[in-house]
Amino acid sequence: MSTRYAFLMDMDKCIGCRGCGMACKNFNQLAPDMVWRQVYPLDERIYPHRDRAFLSLACNHCDDPACLAACPAGSYTKRPDGIVVHHQETCIGCTNCIRSCPYGAPRFNKVEKHAEKCSLCHERLDAGLTPACVQACPTGALTLIDLDTFDNANAVQYPAGYPAMPRLNPSTRFILPRMPRVLRG
Amino acid sequence: MSEQMMSLRRTAQLLRDFFAAATREEMRAAHDALAAHMPEGFSPSRLDDSDAARLEYAFNRLFVGPEALPAPPYASIYLDDDPLHMGPSTLDMRALLHSLGLAAPHGGQPDDFLPYELEAWHALTLLLDDETTRPAARDALQWLCEEHLGRWLPVFLQRARRAGPPPELLAVLDALDAWRAASLQRSLYENA
Amino acid sequence: MKTHEHLAGRRGFLKGLLAAGAAGVLGSGPGSLLRPHPAEAAPFDPSAYEVFRNACPRNCYDTCSIKTYVRDGVVQFVEGAPESTFTNGGLCVKGYTYPRRIYSPDRIKYPMLQEGRGSGNWRRISWDEAMSRIADKILEIKKRDGNLLGLGLTKYSGNFGITNYGVEGMMSSLGYTTRFVGTPCWPAGIDAQNYDLGDMWCNDPEDLVKARYIIVWGANPAWCSMHSMKYLYAARERGARILVIDPIFTQTAAKADEFWQVRPGTDGALALGMARHLLDAGLVDRDFVQNAAVGYEDFAAYLKTNVTVEWAAKTSGIPADAIRAATEEFAAAKPATVWIGYGMQRHTNGGSMVRAIDAFVAMSGNIGVEGGGARYGHLQTWGFNYHAMIQKQPAGSVGVRGASGPKGEFDFAGGEAATYSDRTLNINKTAQEILDARDPELRMLWIACKNPFAQDFDRNKLEKAFAKLEMVVSVEQFFTETVRHSDIVLPVTTLFEEWTINASYWHYWLSLNEQAIKPMHEAKSNIEIAALLSRAMNAREPGSCTFPQEVDGKEWMIKECNKGIYDLFGISSWEELRKGPAKARLASSASWHDRTFKTPSGKYEFSSALCARNGFTALPEYVEGRRPDAPFRLMTPHIQFGLHSQFVNLDWMEAYYPEPFVYIHPASARKKGIADGDMVRVFNRIGEVRVRARLSGNVAEDCVVMYEAWFRKLNYNVQNVVDDCAADMGAMKTGAPGVAIHDQFVDIAPADGGRA
CATH class of the missing domain: 3.40.228.10 (Dimethylsulfoxide Reductase, domain 2)
Incomplete structure (x- = not known):
């Protein structure tokens, strides 16, 4: 049995609390201005209530990662379970990966002069735990799935506001947000 | 041991006393002793009461609190990717202190407090005098110069100077800078 | 997960090669027999840490049960306790910032004395000197007035750990004093x-x-x-x-x-x-x-x-x-x-x-x-002993004649049958009460677990009120506006540096809070501070303070527990909480x-x-609300990034919440000539706030919203425009009526030419 780990981001359950991103900073001890997971409010043209629906995005652990292809230092590897790992210790800080990723997943650490990105907490997965962001999500909006067995007819790969990159084939899947009936006084 | 080294040791001790000072009187005494030891740049060399008060307020504003500090006198703030206390650089210093058989006076005071680092440097230079401890002391001093104290002191000094210290404090910062330039270079220990 | 190799175990040249990116430079050239070998991180190993039980003691429904991972005596990271089905293994965006709070270089490190309130001329003083000055002032007040009613306490929900009620205990142990009672909350x-x-x-x-x-x-x-x-x-x-x-x-x-x-x-x-x-x-x-x-x-x-x-x-x-x-x-x-x-x-x-x-x-x-x-809400699980809170006044203490009412919803001390009691002032009118206090005037204020300049209403009036006080002592972790308005500041421990126990007013879990690390710098817990003050008081005037002069945080935490608590939670001893939080056994x-x-x-x-x-209608009849005196209703509720003035000042939070806004409906903004992102003035008869506007249909056209917060780098305070108008009820159970925080009215206008 093979495994292809991926994030399932349920926008219908997401409350935009940023707990996922902060749990990531907390466990991975990121520099103050560094984020591996960012929470983006949807544009009002996509969801009509401002700041009330979100994309929580980290690395999408693509099938064919642009970062890996662009890295001249061999600092990216893809594990058999689908996780795209960046090795900071061999990174030369050329920023090719940052420029090639359409999702903005790798970011530049100005102090240490290297790129860094979401590891899908593979050290935690290897210890039988869930990623820090998944453990933190209070509503179950962020979960870890195995694409080889994942089967949810409501899930989409390219929600509005998220770049469609079929060549890279990003692994993240999304559930779209619903809207309440609104009565205004 | 050279006369220069003797003098640098004395300077390190006086700088330690200055940056560890908690009260106006301790600060004034440390300032005046430094001025006596290396008069250049110190004017006046003995502080009157109003100078001492000004020095104390500025010292606390830059290094102590309670307001957010422009130049905290702790290594980890400058050396770690994270400007926090008790980071990797603090633990480096703790390991060095422990290897010297020393420790910070109580658990809550970070080990990489500038006065402790000056004292550690002082202790290491004493070990240079002994043949058995000399190689290890030399390695540790080289680490201190190139990877630790020698790396963060320039940034610390820059930030402290930028915070607009009064002349009494600026003189001490200059003295620290001069000591740094003379003490924190590899060549000084290579032949030791 | 970053790992750190200590100096002692470091092999210099290996580290040097890695840092230089040698592997990247070499690559795997033609003819090479060697293959690239990226270093694989070892699996996360929880056993490499000491794990402590903690609880988030902020004024929050969720009161999370925390697991704290410590290595080398340093908190490395925190997570939610999985044993609590409520916390369910995850903290919130605020809770995950805790390591930043403990180790922030901005933390207040030592007792400090400000020479000239607001001057910024601070002297570092020892704990002994701080307590000497405070004790001298207290005794001077007692001598001058013949009682201690000139000494006031304002404290609320900055830390709800049960032993922190020792602050109230400290006041009782000095005599009958003035207490700000009630709650702005509920x-x-x-x-x-x-x-x-x-x-x-x-x-x-x-x-x-x-x-x-x-x-x-x-x-x-x-x-x-x-x-x-x-x-x-x-x-x-x-x-x-x-x-x-x-x-x-x-x-x-x-x-x-x-x-x-x-x-x-x-x-x-x-x-x-x-x-x-x-x-x-x-x-x-x-x-x-x-x-x-x-x-x-x-x-x-x-x-x-x-x-x-x-x-x-x-x-x-x-x-x-x-x-x-x-x-x-x-x-x-x-x-x-x-x-x-x-x-x-x-x-x-x-x-x-x-x-x-x-x-x-x-x-x-x-x-x-x-x-x-x-x-x-509920307080069903708060049946602690309040050992720290319930302290006896020194013999011969004089106060207000007769018994006092409740001193807040957490006042579990019961009615006093004594001849004398404390003077109570309304916490929701702090500024006015300080200005109006007579016979004696309020001379000295002790502030703990509270930040009046961020929480109390009508900030401009509060400035005037503080100017009347002869001595202000604040117990804090960061340099807030309140500390700026203090004479003495005392550094207090974070939850990771003290022992206590925590319950919730919403869920039914009980959490132990262990001391996970030694207090940083010279920070002390509230009960340790009380003990130090008692020592200084008794050294000057034996018998002038009944608070024990030595306390052990862990012992005092244990003293808060009783059989009722153990039975309710189905545990035989507090030590069972070391295995994880416990839930009350409910009949239903x-x-x-x-x-x-x-x-x-x-x-x-x-x-x-x-x-x-009590002066209301017997039936739940309709009562009309406060009449507007400005075009927009202002609401100042809570945002997820902060709890009152806590958390928003931390650097990690700034990564997600760098700046506040006033939220205004697009139609109203248009009428006022305000575009999205413009700097605006939000103002009324008591003050103004300058802030950027964010246009949002989430608010009604006649309403604007600003979220309460304290930013370390911004001069932003919603209390500039929130007055101290009372709510209807609250006096019966909490000692003072609530406050009409959401019955506030403002106008809004572009500031500084709008796009600043």
Whole structure:
């Protein structure tokens, strides 16, 4: 049995609390201005209530990662379970990966002069735990799935506001947000 | 041991006393002793009461609190990717202190407090005098110069100077800078 | 996960090669026999850490149970305790910043003395000197006035760990003093529920999953009780319908099936309209109103005479057919529940609105029902000994003649039978009370677990009030505006540096808080500070302070526990909490499940004689709200990134919440010539705030919203424009009425030419 780990981001359950991103900073001890997971409010043209629906995005652990292809230092590897790992210790800080990723997943650490990105907490997965962001999500909006067995007819790969990159084939899947009936006084 | 080294040791001790000072009187005494030891740049060399008060307020504003500090006198703030206390650089210093058989006076005071680092440097230079401890002391001093104290002191000094210290404090910062330039270079220990 | 190799074990040249990126430079060239070998990180190994049990002691529904991972005596990271089904392994965005708080270089490190309040001329002083100065001042006041009423304490919810009630204990141990009593938080609703039910006692929030219809009324759990959201979702997955009623289209509203944007302050009319429709449609639970309640007939008569659904619709802005439909669905769903938020009672008619909602839920037969209930809060799990709080006054102490009322909702000391008592001043009018205090004047103020310049109302007036004080002592972790206005600041421990124990006013879990690390710098816990003060007092005047001169935090935590607590939580000793938090053993997840109410009649009281005696109407009648004196209503609720003035000042939080806004409806902004992102002035007769505007249809056209917060780098304070107008209820159970935080009115205009 093979495994292809991926994030399932349920926008219908997401409350935009940023707990996922902060749990990531907390466990991975990121520099103050560094984020591996960012929470983006949807544009009002996509969801009509401002700041009330979100994309929580980290690395999408693509099938064919642009970062890996662009890295001249061999600092990216893809594990058999689908996780795209960046090795900071061999990174030369050329920023090719940052420029090639359409999702903005790798970011530049100005102090240490290297790129860094979401590891899908593979050290935690290897210890039988869930990623820090998944453990933190209070509503179950962020979960870890195995694409080889994942089967949810409501899930989409390219929600509005998220770049469609079929060549890279990003692994993240999304559930779209619903809207309440609104009565205004 | 050279006369220069003797003098640098004395300077390190006086700088330690200055940056560890908690009260106006301790600060004034440390300032005046430094001025006596290396008069250049110190004017006046003995502080009157109003100078001492000004020095104390500025010292606390830059290094102590309670307001957010422009130049905290702790290594980890400058050396770690994270400007926090008790980071990797603090633990480096703790390991060095422990290897010297020393420790910070109580658990809550970070080990990489500038006065402790000056004292550690002082202790290491004493070990240079002994043949058995000399190689290890030399390695540790080289680490201190190139990877630790020698790396963060320039940034610390820059930030402290930028915070607009009064002349009494600026003189001490200059003295620290001069000591740094003379003490924190590899060549000084290579032949030791 | 970053790993750190210490100097002692470091192999210099290996590290050097790695740092230089040698592997990247070499690559795997032609003819090479070697293959690239990226270093694989070892799996995360929890056993490499010491793990401690902690609890988040902030004023929050969720009061999370924390697991703290410590290595080398340093907190490395924190996570939620998985043993609590409520915390469920995850903290919130605030909780995950805790390591930043402990190790921030901005932390206050030493006792400091400011020479000239506001001058910025600070001297470092020893704990002994700080306590000497404070003790001298206290004794001087006592000598001058013949009592200690010139010494005041203002403290509230900065740290709800039980041993921190030792601050109140410290004051009692000095004599009869002045206490700022009441709470800006939830008092009107507390009194309302006491009139109706005899106590504030909510169902276990985990039983929300059993509800078939849920109204979240004036609460925003998506931001303020995130861990409750999973129960709302689970209920919905089981078929429940969720209606959110709020003046703001909150994040919780976005997750509901239906949202009603009610006109602020008219929730009472809406609830009464719903009650009237229960009556009209024959949906009243006859068994409950006849057998478990008193005063129902009077209330029904009031509804028939004074309330119509059309009137409720006109008043609240919610269409009559929607009111009828929702009422019928609510009544048909068994069980159905209302979560009554604290926001809704922060009005001049707040208590009356809570009573109206209680009455609606009671008529529908959902009181005392699992998955039902009019949920507000509870203090059922707070039966500690209050060992730290209950201290005896020194012999011969003189105070105000007679017994005092409650000193807050957490005052478990009971009524004093003594001849003398403390002087009580209204915490919600701190500035005015300081200005008005006479015989004696308030001379000295001790501030702990509170930041008056961020929380107290009418900031400009507070400046004047503080100028009157002879000595201000604040116990703090960061340089807040309050510290700037202090003479002496004392550094206090974070939750990781002290022992205590924590309960929640919402869920039913109990958490141990172990000391995980040594206190940083010279920080001390509140009870250690009290002991030091006692030492200084007794050295000067033996017997002048009864507080023990030595305390052991762990011993004192144990002294807070008793058999009642152990039995309630089904544990034999506090040490069991080291294995994880414990949940109260409840006979039912429903409050009032045996329909024995704590009212004078023992029944649910639609008509409360006690309420009438206290100056209100016996029935939950409609009361009109505060009249506007400026074009826009201002609301200043909570944001998910901070709790009052805590958390927003931390660097990590700045990565997600760098700047505050005033939220204004696009149509109103257009009329005012304000574009998205413009700098604006929000102002009224007491002050102004300069802030950037964010245009949002989430707020009504006649409303603007600013979230309360303290930013370390910004001069932003919503209390500049929030006055100290009182809410209706609260005095009975908390000692002072609440405050009408959401009955505030402002105007708004572009500032500095708008686009700054």
